[in-house]
Amino acid sequence: MVDLKVNIGKLMCKNPVSTASGCFGYGHEYDDFLDVNRLGAVFVKGTTGSNREGNPYPRMAETPSGMLNSVGLQNKGVDYFVNEIYPQIKDYQSHIIVNVSGSTIEEYVEVTEKLNVLDKIPAIELNISCPNVKEGGMVFGTHCPSAIHVTREVRKAWDKSLIVKLSPNVTSISEFAKAVEGEGADSISLINTLLGMAIDARTRKPVLATVTGGLSGPAIKPVALRMVWQAYHAVKIPIIGMGGIMNATDAIEFILAGATAIQIGTANFIDPAVSIKVLEGIEKYCDEQGVTNVNELVGALES
Amino acid sequence: MKKFVRDFELIANKRINREYYLLVLKSPERLPEMLPGQFVEIRIDNSKDTFLRRPISLYDVDMDKQLVYLLIQEVGKGTRKLAGLKAGNSLNLIYPLGNSYSLPEEKAKVLLVGGGVGVAPFPLLAKFLKQNNVEPEFLLGFRNKELLVDLADFEKYGKVFLSTDDGSAGEAGTVMDHSVLKASSFPYVKVYTCGPQVMMKAVSKFAEELQLDCEASLENTMACGFGACLCCIQETVRGNLRVCKEGPVFNTKDLIW
Numbered sequence: 001m002v003d004l005k006v007n008i009g010k011l012m013c014k015n016p017v018s019t020a021s022g023c024f025g026y027g028h029e030y031d032d033f034l035d036v037n038r039l040g041a042v043f044v045k046g047t048t049g050s051n052r053e054g055n056p057y058p059r060m061a062e063t064p065s066g067m068l069n070s071v072g073l074q075n076k077g078v079d080y081f082v083n084e085i086y087p088q089i090k091d092y093q094s095h096i097i098v099n100v101s102g103s104t105i106e107e108y109v110e111v112t113e114k115l116n117v118l119d120k121i122p123a124i125e126l127n128i129s130c131p132n133v134k135e136g137g138m139v140f141g142t143h144c145p146s147a148i149h150v151t152r153e154v155r156k157a158w159d160k161s162l163i164v165k166l167s168p169n170v171t172s173i174s175e176f177a178k179a180v181e182g183e184g185a186d187s188i189s190l191i192n193t194l195l196g197m198a199i200d201a202r203t204r205k206p207v208l209a210t211v212t213g214g215l216s217g218p219a220i221k222p223v224a225l226r227m228v229w230q231a232y233h234a235v236k237i238p239i240i241g242m243g244g245i246m247n248a249t250d251a252i253e254f255i256l257a258g259a260t261a262i263q264i265g266t267a268n269f270i271d272p273a274v275s276i277k278v279l280e281g282i283e284k285y286c287d288e289q290g291v292t293n294v295n296e297l298v299g300a301l302e303s
Numbered sequence: 304m305k306k307f308v309r310d311f312e313l314i315a316n317k318r319i320n321r322e323y324y325l326l327v328l329k330s331p332e333r334l335p336e337m338l339p340g341q342f343v344e345i346r347i348d349n350s351k352d353t354f355l356r357r358p359i360s361l362y363d364v365d366m367d368k369q370l371v372y373l374l375i376q377e378v379g380k381g382t383r384k385l386a387g388l389k390a391g392n393s394l395n396l397i398y399p400l401g402n403s404y405s406l407p408e409e410k411a412k413v414l415l416v417g418g419g420v421g422v423a424p425f426p427l428l429a430k431f432l433k434q435n436n437v438e439p440e441f442l443l444g445f446r447n448k449e450l451l452v453d454l455a456d457f458e459k460y461g462k463v464f465l466s467t468d469d470g471s472a473g474e475a476g477t478v479m480d481h482s483v484l485k486a487s488s489f490p491y492v493k494v495y496t497c498g499p500q501v502m503m504k505a506v507s508k509f510a511e512e513l514q515l516d517c518e519a520s521l522e523n524t525m526a527c528g529f530g531a532c533l534c535c536i537q538e539t540v541r542g543n544l545r546v547c548k549e550g551p552v553f554n555t556k557d558l559i560w
């Protein structure tokens with residue numbers, strides 16, 4: 001038996017496999033495909049202070065080994081989450097983690113305070129890295145003083161586990177990792193999508209209505225691995241790694257680079273049961289490699 | 304409705320015309336209920352230049368023989384890859400996806416207006432209508448007679464009115480120019496439409512003027528196909544809805560388009 005339990009800061013997870021925000025709905029969209037209860041955690045869609053309709057159509061472009069999206073945080077707002085969605089999903093045996101998003105520091109704090117009263121939300125993931133909203137979002141994640149400021153204010157409003165989700169659209173990921181660690185983040189998750197663009201040469205138009213969007217999928221994996229590895233060497237808090245994970249081998253690479261846990265995003269769209277396959281694959285790898293506790297692999301990259 | 308992911312066996316890949324082909328796929332087990340207007344998401348295997356699945360409507364379903372029929376137009380990388388598949392190949396599908404067309408309030412004649420590969424959901428819809436004592440008739444538009452589909456698949460359910468852009472089959476012009484829409488009386492209680500958006504909008508406007516119910520099946524760029532990514536939204540009077548989940552079939556009076 002392999003011990004798969006991991007601690008993401010204060011948060012104990014039964015295994016390192018979780019699903020990424022914006023890619024797994026609220027969990028129940030996947031009930032037909034897998035037993036959601038087996039996941040370490042489910043990161044639900046970015047939640048803002050009030051209803052947001054998101055960006056205009058088209059919002060998606062397929063790109064080589066990946067996709068661009070410009071969904072723009074479409075969600076019904078935190079009150080709707082608390083009153084309508086939470087009662088439906090609170091009984092999952094996996095941790096439900098809310099991705100907290102906003103345009104202003106006040107909005108981030110407001111969402112956080114409203115979630116604070118929910119027993120079954122043991123952690124929030126502070127999304128300071130959404131590339132698809134005009135104000136806020138990534139601005140907080142790409143300007144270090146802003147990242148510090150928002151983490152500080154949210155930290156005051158939240159005493160359970162605080163995960164800060166970093167943007168890859170920066171020169172030095174270590175700088176941001178250290179900065180939010182300094183403000184009391186319990187862990188960091190990375191990477192969010194990379195800012196990208198697709199053009200239709202025939203029509204000479206951008207494919208996305210918003211022109212630019214967030215790139216995800218295997219195309220970003222090398223960048224994500226590099227950033228996880230750099231962050232691992234910069235901070236002491238645990239890291240949740242993601243970006244292009246399609247199978248167990250990809251997940252193990254992230255763990256070797258320094259991730260304590262991983263999230264799977266875009267891959268769910270192609271194989272909605274992929275997360276369970278990754279979980280089983282990690283267990284099998286450990287068995288084959290004589291690893292009895294998955295934590296032995298964290299940052300175990302040999303040079 | 305519970306969704307499934309299964310490997311189907313390709314029984315036949317029939318060329319319909321220069322651009323269209325029909326895949327006949329056998330399910331490994333009894334099929335669940337599949338409704339007209341619903342679609343499947345096909346995984347494109349061994350294809351380096353595609354990444355996501357491709358959404359394709361149900362053309363027909365044979366519950367007894369456990370067969371699914373898909374009418375596909377070659378437009379790009381994925382549909383070209385599928386065109387090359389041979390009997391015996393296996394194909395992974397997620398199904399059944401999306402909502403479905405609804406019955407008219409009155410059990411009378413209805414008109415199904417389709418353009419090009421947009422006629423794809425109609426055989427299954429017509430079968431369903433017939434089973435519910437509704438009489439379907441079709442108004443189908445194509446570019447020219449070389450690009451027609453197998454009309455027998457439609458004629459077995461009801462009368463087919465045809466139009467081609469160049470007049471090489473049926474009446475000349477678009478479906479909107481067809482005499483069936485110009486006649487002094489319009490004997491239908493509801494209109495169903497699928498095809499290019501400009502056509503669907505014109506059909507919807509036509510139905511609206513006659514104060515008839517109209518349902519349209521929309522397309523959109525989809526990443527997941529089952530409601531998880533919010534990439535496929537359509538603006539409606541009820542806010543942005545997912546074409547893959549609350550759609551693809553919408554009552555046209557709800558659409559902001």
Ligand SMILES: Cc1cc2nc3c(=O)[nH]c(=O)nc-3n(C[C@H](O)[C@H](O)[C@H](O)COP(=O)(O)OP(=O)(O)OC[C@H]3O[C@@H](n4cnc5c(N)ncnc54)[C@H](O)[C@@H]3O)c2cc1C
Nearest residue numbers: 357358359360374375376378379380381382420423522523
């Ligand atoms: C719910 C739904 C049901 C569908 N049913 C059918 C069907 O029964 N038969 C059928 O042939 N097609 C159907 N389509 C359209 C089909 O999914 C696309 O044609 C297909 O995904 C194109 O893939 P490709 O790799 O060949 O093209 P790509 O190489 O991806 O693109 C080639 C060209 O096609 C255009 N294109 C790509 N996707 C779409 C799309 N979704 N709608 C319009 N244009 C597109 C691109 O802009 C590009 O110009 C349906 C789409 C939806 C959303």
Ligand SMILES: Cc1cc2nc3c(=O)[nH]c(=O)nc-3n(C[C@H](O)[C@H](O)[C@H](O)COP(=O)(O)O)c2cc1C
Nearest residue numbers: 020021022046069127191192216217243244265266
């Ligand atoms: C359609 C889509 C929507 C997303 N929505 C969010 C979101 O609301 N909040 C967030 O923090 N990240 C969001 N992301 C980013 C993912 O959580 C993840 O960081 C990124 O996609 C990289 O992982 P992947 O390559 O496994 O998808 C979204 C990604 C996609 C593809």
Ligand code: FES
Nearest residue numbers: 528530532533547
């Ligand atoms: S395609 Fe993902 S929600 Fe519709």
